Amino acid sequence: xxRPGWLVLGFLLLWVQSPLLPRAFCSEISPSVAGNGIPAVxxxxxxxxxxxxxxxxxxxGFGGFLYSxxxxxxxxxxxxxxxxxxxxxxxxxxxxARSKSLPLLEAxxxGFGGxxxxxxxxxxxxHTTNSLALLPREFQREMTAGAxxxxxxxxxxxxxxxxxxxxxxxxxxxxxxxxxxxxxxxxSIADPLEPLNRAIFYFNDRLYFWxxxxxxxxxxxxxxxxxxxxxxxxxxxxxxxxxxVNCLLQGKIKxxxxxxxxxxxxxxxxxxxxxxxxxxxxxxxxxxxDLGQTLGCLGIGPGIYINWPILGPSSxxxxxxxxxxxxxxxxxxxxxxxxxxxxxxxxxxxxxxSLSIGEYEDLxxxxxxxxxxxxxxxxxxxxxxxxx
Amino acid sequence: xxWKSWWRWAIVLxxxxxxxxxxxxxxxxxxxxxxxxKIISILSDPALKGPENAEERNRLVRQAVDERFDWxxxxxxxxxxxxxxxxxEERKEFIRLxxxxxxxxYRRKVDDYxxxxxxxxxxxxxxxxGVVKTKIITKKAKxxxxxxxxxxxxxxxxxxxxxxxxVSLINNYRNQFNSIIxxxxxxxxxxxxRAKVSAQ
Numbered sequence: 001x002x003r004p005g006w007l008v009l010g011f012l013l014l015w016v017q018s019p020l021l022p023r024a025f026c027s028e029i030s031p032s033v034a035g036n037g038i039p040a041v042x043x044x045x046x047x048x049x050x051x052x053x054x055x056x057x058x059x060x061g062f063g064g065f066l067y068s069x070x071x072x073x074x075x076x077x078x079x080x081x082x083x084x085x086x087x088x089x090x091x092x093x094x095x096x097a098r099s100k101s102l103p104l105l106e107a108x109x110x111g112f113g114g115x116x117x118x119x120x121x122x123x124x125x126x127h128t129t130n131s132l133a134l135l136p137r138e139f140q141r142e143m144t145a146g147a148x149x150x151x152x153x154x155x156x157x158x159x160x161x162x163x164x165x166x167x168x169x170x171x172x173x174x175x176x177x178x179x180x181x182x183x184x185x186x187x188s189i190a191d192p193l194e195p196l197n198r199a200i201f202y203f204n205d206r207l208y209f210w211x212x213x214x215x216x217x218x219x220x221x222x223x224x225x226x227x228x229x230x231x232x233x234x235x236x237x238x239x240x241x242x243x244x245v246n247c248l249l250q251g252k253i254k255x256x257x258x259x260x261x262x263x264x265x266x267x268x269x270x271x272x273x274x275x276x277x278x279x280x281x282x283x284x285x286x287x288x289x290d291l292g293q294t295l296g297c298l299g300i301g302p303g304i305y306i307n308w309p310i311l312g313p314s315s316x317x318x319x320x321x322x323x324x325x326x327x328x329x330x331x332x333x334x335x336x337x338x339x340x341x342x343x344x345x346x347x348x349x350x351x352x353x354s355l356s357i358g359e360y361e362d363l364x365x366x367x368x369x370x371x372x373x374x375x376x377x378x379x380x381x382x383x384x385x386x387x388x
Numbered sequence: 389x390x391w392k393s394w395w396r397w398a399i400v401l402x403x404x405x406x407x408x409x410x411x412x413x414x415x416x417x418x419x420x421x422x423x424x425x426k427i428i429s430i431l432s433d434p435a436l437k438g439p440e441n442a443e444e445r446n447r448l449v450r451q452a453v454d455e456r457f458d459w460x461x462x463x464x465x466x467x468x469x470x471x472x473x474x475x476x477e478e479r480k481e482f483i484r485l486x487x488x489x490x491x492x493x494y495r496r497k498v499d500d501y502x503x504x505x506x507x508x509x510x511x512x513x514x515x516x517x518g519v520v521k522t523k524i525i526t527k528k529a530k531x532x533x534x535x536x537x538x539x540x541x542x543x544x545x546x547x548x549x550x551x552x553x554x555v556s557l558i559n560n561y562r563n564q565f566n567s568i569i570x571x572x573x574x575x576x577x578x579x580x581x582r583a584k585v586s587a588q
Contacts, residue, residue, distance in 0.1 A: 187559075188563055280529075362493075362496075365493070366489075366493040367560075367564055368564050368565070368568060368577070368580050368581065368584060369564045369567055369568060372563050372564045372567045373560055373563075373564055375563075376555075376559065376560045376563040376564070377555050377560060380554055380555040380556060380559060380560070381553060381554050381555050383554070384553065384554020384555070385554070387554075
């Protein structure tokens with residue numbers, strides 16, 4: 001009995017909102033005569049079909065924009081100043097439409113051997129041009145980096161590799177259940193400190209080949225590999241609080257659970273973390289998360305590239321992350337801020353290096369400009385980890 | 389009970405239909421797998437083992453790689469905007485040199501091959517473009533994620549980029565080459581490439 005009643009009401013509401021509505025009835029809802037004869041519910045639906053019907057934006061033809069919206073009384077407003085748009089409408093726009101549409105650039109062949117580029121600007125307005133020079137700077141950089149070739153269709157959002165059109169859509173819909181990616185990440189990291197960074201790169205390079213590598217090779221001869229892996233496992237297990245807290249901060253409850261279980265299993269069965277039975281027996285992988293990635297997930301870009309002495313490649317964001325993570329690093333509480341702290345970290349570094357001798361050499365050998373290669377590898381790998 | 393068996397039949401039917409459909413079977417994965425299997429069989433061939441057979445082994449590997457890699461596409465994307473300013477001869481020369489550079493880099497990796505396994509995880513297709521995700525599992529059970537970007541040409545799929553743990557090879561070289569060209573010149577880049585390739 002209930003269902004037909006709802007159906008009738010539904011049809012009624014549909015009909016009330018439909019263009020089939022008699023004209024005479026329509027006049028009833030004009031503000032001057034509103035309030036006569038229409039049931040309260042229907043009236044609300046009529047005047048106020050969608051309380052925030054959104055902000056639509058179009059170019060005003062003079063280089064600016066016209067913003068139009070419908071207010072809660074059902075009146076349409078058009079203005080050329082975003083400041084005159086009520087906060088509520090603007091907030092809604094910011095949250096939904098903008099975050100979805102902003103970072104996209106589409107390219108399609110113009111049929112004459114070139115490309116037509118369509119992009120959405122910050123105000124949410126679509127532009128199409130065939131000239132690279134007319135693109136906003138952030139997209140220009142993408143394009144000159146060879147993201148598209150003439151006569152090729154595809155789309156990019158800054159910070160992503162160029163992907164063909166439909167693929168991008170498929171990946172976007174797959175990733176929609178996961179976390180939002182930062183909307184405005186550039187494709188390569190800004191490096192205004194390049195001369196200084198290069199000098200430090202040279203310093204680190206010498207430090208590696210003259211001091212760290214010889215020590216690591218000597219250490220490698222003394223310690224068999226399984227033992228060195230155990231030492232690595234121990235330090236990695238000790239670092240669990242940092243990873244676990246960052247899993248939580250990123251809302252990855254499952255990863256957080258994995259880290260907890262790993263810690264318990266490896267500390268007991270794995271004898272203080274020297275073994276990794278959590279992975280070998282229970283197939284629980286380490287969740288590689290840190291504060292830099294957490295900040296990246298929140299949409300914070302890397303800032304500029306910083307090549308630290310000894311520590312190596314980093315960015316403003318990841319440096320902040322490192323400092324934050326240090327507050328959770330048990331080593332700082334067990335050893336305290338003494339010179340033993342540095343000794344422990346130095347030992348951990350040598351142990352780590354002994355397990356990866358040859359990797360830096362390979363990168364250097366494969367590149368024409370090792371500084372740029374390392375910087376890019378660092379940047380790409382960080383972006384990849386943030387997206388995961 | 390009847391409901392359950394009905395479902396079982398439906399699943400069987402769907403999987404048969406699915407398997408019959410070549411796009412579901414994954415053309416790019418199939419073709420990539422063919423090439424990788426060929427390379428692995430060359431590397432594990434006892435007749436080709438040892439440093440005295442290095443030349444012949446490398447020749448065969450390069451041949452197998454050439455069948456699957458679109459060197460022109462790789463070079464075009466690596467030079468990016470600088471590609472269009474190059475003459476036909478310059479492009480040919482660049483393709484040759486860049487190919488040599490990659491070959492030289494990967495020769496050592498390939499020489500170290502000791503039974504690592506390749507697992508094909510999945511592929512994403514979009515018309516003439518495809519991405520094949522794989523995992524290399526080393527002897528020490530370490531996993532390296534390798535992603536192949538492929539493009540279809542005729543009936544065959546060709547690799548135009550490789551990403552290792554999220555680091556795209558093309559992007560990395562593009563940034564390097566761009567930095568060299570912008571700071572000096574294209575000819576300086578070629579000079580550096582030649583020097584690198586000839587130094588063993």
